[in-house]
Amino acid sequence: MKSISAFLFVLFLPLLVACQEPNVDSKISKSTQRIVKKIEKVNELMGSAVYYGGIRPKQYDNFSQLRKTANKKELILLTSHKNAVVRCYAFWALSYDNTAKLFPIILDHLNDDELVSTQFGCTGSQEKVGDFFISIATPHHVDLNSAKLSEKEFKELDSILIYKKNNLQAKSRAIERIETTNSHYKKIKNLFIEDKDQSALVKLAKYNKEEDVELILNNKVDYDSDENGFFHTYKAISHFPHPKFLPLLEVNLKKTLDNSHFSNEWSQLYRAIASYKNEKTRILLEVPFTQVEHKSIRKYHLNFVFAALNEFKSTYYDELLWKLWKEEKRISPNIYNYLNNIDSERAFVLTKETLKEPNNISILDYGYDEFESSLSLSEIMLDLILQKEKEFGYQLIHDNIKKSNVHNFPLYANKAAELRRQMFIQPLLDILHKEWNAHIYLAATKALIKYGRKDINQKIIEAKSINPKLTQDWGGEAFDKLLKEHRIK
Template sequence: MKILQTIIILFITISSFAQSNYDDSKISNKTKKEVKKIEKVNELMSSAVYSSGMRPKQWGNFETLKETATESELIELTNHPNGVVRSYSFWALSYNKNVDLFKIVKNHLNDDELISTQFGCIGGQEKVGDFYIQVLTPQYVDLDSKKLNKQQFRELDSLLVYTNNNLNAKYGAIQRIESSESNYGKIKELYLEKNDQSALVKLAKYNKVEDIELILNNREQDNSEEGGFFHTYKAISNFPNSKFFPFLKSQLQKTLDNTHYSNEWTQLYRAIASYKNEDAKNQLLIPFTQVEHKNIRKYHLNMIFSALNEFQSNSYDELLWKLWQEENKISPKVFEYLSSLNSNKAFELTKKSMQNPNELDIANFSFDNFEETKSLNEQMLDLIINKDRDFGLQLIRENIKKSNVHNFPLYATKASEIKDKSFVKPLIEILETEWNAHIYLSATKALISYDNQDINKQILNARRKNENLRKDWGGKAFDKLLAENGIE
């Protein structure tokens, strides 16, 4: 009875906020003028777009709309016939902490008009209702916009799941909604009646034997022999039942032809890895030897390593050591794990890896800890310095000379922290020959940290020798560094 009451309340809520008709008479002529400018461009754009980072005129139109339109006008404009106007109007309202934005979002759960978007270098299309939700999602679109709280998001997820809508946000809502028996019937209905693939993935989390055949018989439209199972694999990852394993083994064999690769394989390897046993390990070992094409093999191994980062098990220890030792594939999570298993072996591999850091295939996956303050290279270097300081100092000297632009700042920073005199010569040599501003500026900061007059004179001599230190933005930044530290 409680379940039925909840559903009824949800339907009443969504119908109560059915989208109203736009009333043009409520908009002043001054605001209409700005609205027409936005309509003419008809694209939702951020403040900096394309690879050049240019500021588009449309952003100026948006800012003028924010300044010109009143609160009541912006609320009315969220029902404007043009989707881009609706989106900018809602965005403008999101800065107003007193407006009931949640009510407006609920009013637009069926607002699935596609609009063109350009945010930075990324262009595409977005449904208006999805954009409304993104504006109110923490860490999305605009950090200054008002955001929904946890309770509101839970209600929004329920509305997205239990009401008829075509928003892309529904996919995430289905995955987030509680896996309770009260929700099971609705989830299954979405799959059986709408063929909602996200519902199949959620259904698998219930681990019900009665759903095994549904999962095995699922296939999305795809022209390739082994394709069309993206969500099937995802579902199996949530429900690694032994009855699925023969299917996974058969599918894996279809990927080993050396002619192509597919992003679906990422989910195939996740599904296999989710079993966390010896049989799964043996299947994950197959691509190491049976895929001969170098580039295709790399795709396979990258996907396997990604899966092993997510589905950690001591059954996969052999694979993780193999990937690090033979393929140079490592991640912060795996490094920490393997170091705890065998610190001596990890130390020896760390020394080998750090002798050629530019070749290290460092994988940082979304499920790693973003709050980690040290990079993997820094963790490795610290381990070496703690266990073998002389070798660590030697590594820093060598990598000052040969590191690429991505790795060099680490060694320059370590040089400034340790301030060993043996670092001065290779750092000065960088200043005398380097063209890349990011590298020579890092080297300059490291040398300045020594606070030594003789070193400062060598920095000035390097500027005379290397014309790269005197031109373009790098030259200006170099001069500024010297001026700030009184080096003349």
């Protein structure tokens, strides 16, 4: 193993749990101690903008002050403080010092399992201290301005997490990342057999070994419901679509059809089914179109089917994709390009139908590693229509200015501003006369201003006396600011 030196090193490190350094406070300055006490009092790990309002919490100010006040030696000591939140903030602050060696400190905390309450954005959660240390030092993760582990250190850490006993969540991610080589096979298998590590099962499946079929087939995490506990089993099957797994998938699919609540396990169930890419699984993937008992739950089945087909494309599934687009109003940038390459004329007909009802389509990308916005695909569709059937495209913009919701309206307003056709002016003015949603009427105002015509500007001013919403709240202030910026009086 390449990282054997680091592995042997960490074996002889003293295990770190909370309170390794009971006398830390005696070794730091009074000014730093005061900040530490403030952090302890709040006792929550918080980012710079929290809750739905995105406010900056006082705890983040405490962290900022810690960064300014504490020196490198103090921060290293504080990573062993009795309080878990202090340990986390100290490591985070230390990561801003490019001369600090973060790797040995992380290794020291592989058994630091104390949970801290966290609040980043509007999401509150709990995280183990050791996991937080690793997340801070992971490249392209959390704080992009802080120092990160080198590529060599990160690979060594992954190996250590796998080969050394620990209970961190980072271990699962390390198992996912580690190369599927023969040298790791025995360890991965032992992690599953001895610890029932579900990430190890998924990795094991990637070896596609016949001897592991029964292990995968018999895997189930204990749940109150007989239908649940297969999440990682399904995930493993998607990497190893062996014929012996198909009966399990078929039976479990049938069990979902009368459920009144959806389960996230279904996402992996449909992925597992789709991974086979054959006629039998095509038939199974058609089941939720007609056999789901509750209409309100049907949409979740179809979303999960769509997600699976987004990932596992096959000629067996092409007609399902056309059906999902035409009849179920589901499309993604990925699938749109795929279908357009198969049959551009058929795709163009559906493109026109899709944009005629802009608010009724679900433009989604359920790929597991990426997400593309619905607006970008709508714009691609609209540009294609304008290129191939210009007059139809102009009429479409005219009509959709009138009926688009707040999510879709900016596209048509912006396109109207770009093209500046006479036929778009009146529907945009109609928006100013009656619309209450500031996001919509401000977009319409910007589009009209782009025409650069005095007669239109005068009508914008007159709209204030017709629609009182143009003078109220933040929207009214933004409306006046727009007029002032463009010297419209």
